[in-house]
Amino acid sequence: MELTVNLRTYEVDAEPDTPLLWVIRDNLGMTGTKFGCGLAQCGACTVLVDGQPMRSCVIPIESIAGSAITTIEAIEDDAVGRRIVKAWVDHQVPQCGYCQSGQVMAATALLQQLPAPSDDDIAAAMSNLCRCGTYNAISAAIRQAAKA
Structure with missing residues (x-):
C-alpha cells in the first residue's frame, strides 16, 4: 500500500487494518508521534491527515490511502x-x-x-x-x- 507522509510517498508492507501510528513508527521509523492510550482519547498520537488533526492510534491505513499525512517531523x-x-x-x-x-x-x-x-x-x-x-x-x- 502507498502512503504519502510528509510529502514523500512510501510503499508500506503492512496489513490494511494496521493503525497508522504503528506504520509511522515501526515501518517508517518516525518516532516523534507517540503512543499514549491506544483509544483515541489522549491525543499523543495526533497527526494531520489532509490538514485535519486525527488520532493515528485508531486509523487503519486502508482508510487513509491517498491522503496527505503530516507528522511532527515535518511540521x-x-x-x-x-x-x-x-x-x-x-x-x-x-x-x-x-x-x-x-x-x-x-x-x-x-x-x-x-x-x-x-x-x-x-x-x-x-x-x-x-x-x-x-x-x-x-x-x-x-x-x-x-x-x-
Missing part, C-alpha cells in the same frame, strides 16, 4: 507549524514533553483553519491531554502564534 516545513513551535519554545510549554508532538499538531491544525481563534475556540480545539497540566502555557503559545 516546521509549514509556516503555521514554525510559528507554533517558536511559541512553544518561547513559552517553555513542555515539561515532560511526551504529549507535545500531538499538542503541536492539534494547535497547528487549529491556526491553519482559524487564524485568529478566541479562547473558547482554543479550549474546544485543544482536546489532547497533558498529564503535566501545561494547558495555560499551551493556550498562551497558541495566542502568540496567532498574533505572529
